[in-house]
Ligand SMILES: Nc1ncnc2c1ncn2[C@@H]1O[C@H](COP(=O)(O)OP(=O)(O)O)[C@@H](O)[C@H]1O
């Protein structure tokens with residue numbers, strides 16, 4: 001693992017400031033943000049604040065916000081992940097992200113509370129994007145699991161607020177999936193169908209690795225290898241088809257990295273009051289946008305939430321799942337089983353979501369528990385065992401209350 005040094009970092013900041021200096025987004029300083037792990041993401045203070053109001057999407061009159069327009073997000077992509085020069089990652093991902101930002105300008109958001117950042121500028125030579133900043137927003141994962149040490153280690157979301165957030169995410173995701181699979185978006189599907197490197201990455205991190213992960217727990221794998229291999233082969237067939245082939249009812253452009261860390265929530269203090277305003281949500285980080293099954297978005301987010309419930313006892317995560325499925329308009333049995341398989345595969349991916357030199361996250365009981373939970377949910381979904389789901393913690397996938 002080769003991490004960038006402080007000198008590399010300083011050089012990068014200078015180079016980006018230089019690139020921006022001849023644009024309307026010249027910045028006086030850049031502060032690196034810690035939220036993501038893949039790109040170099042900074043908050044920049046603009047030398048000349050942007051005029052207000054900002055260019056509007058198809059949404060009601062934007063309310064001028066005194067902080068808006070003074071800062072920008074600057075996202076710089078390299079051909080490797082941020083913390084490790086030896087982990088290659090196709091830099092073309094930022095081209096697809098900016099394509100999505102552009103395309104989403106014509107996406108009629110179901111509510112003015114649900115947004116995608118405006119895209120201001122793309123510098124393809126230096127792989128720099130300048131994006132609208134939501135300076136008071138915090139990502140949903142940090143709200144569920146505040147980074148330690150933190151003054152608030154208590155869960156801050158009541159069941160009502162958590163359900164409301166989940167509901168809004170579900171409403172947004174449904175309308176995005178429908179919009180992106182409509183005939184009018186065929187050009188977008190053709191374009192995003194070319195984000196092959198990110199499609200490969202998604203496959204590698206999910207269906208190509210979950211059985212290998214289970215090899216580390218041979219007692220769990222005993223007797224269940226065959227159905228798991230069927231799951232893997234079915235997914236492989238799907239990934240081997242050109243993305244632009246007709247993939248059926250639940251197929252189209254997906255976000256591709258739909259997880260709690262990529263949903264920003266504004267005005268967090270108001271969530272702690274009993275009577276909050278409807279939370280304002282921002283969906284960020286579109287570089288894995290690709291053509292695929294809707295279950296990949298649903299399953300990743302839901303799996304991510306169950307992971308927080310399992311390892312940190314974050315009950316509000318399951319309330320978010322309930323709201324999400326409801327806001328999505330419910331899931332047909334077919335979509336629910338398919339989503340559940342992806343939930344299990346995502347949960348097993350926990351094994352690789354750490355620095356390879358660090359020990360596994362969790363107590364021995366939690367580790368054994370997550371492996372069992374994940375394999376159960378995959379196998380029961382593969383067998384379409386709805387009765388098992390209705391009596392389990394995953395009941396919300398079928399509209400029920402978790403057991
Ligand atoms: N438009 C934005 N407004 C406010 N904060 C943002 C915005 N975009 C990104 N961030 C912050 O930067 C972090 C990393 O951004 P992200 O696009 O997710 O990059 P990565 O691809 O590295 O995950 C986010 O988790 C969030 O904290």
Ligand SMILES: [Mg+2]
Pocket residue numbers: 035036037261262285
């Ligand atoms: Mg991110």
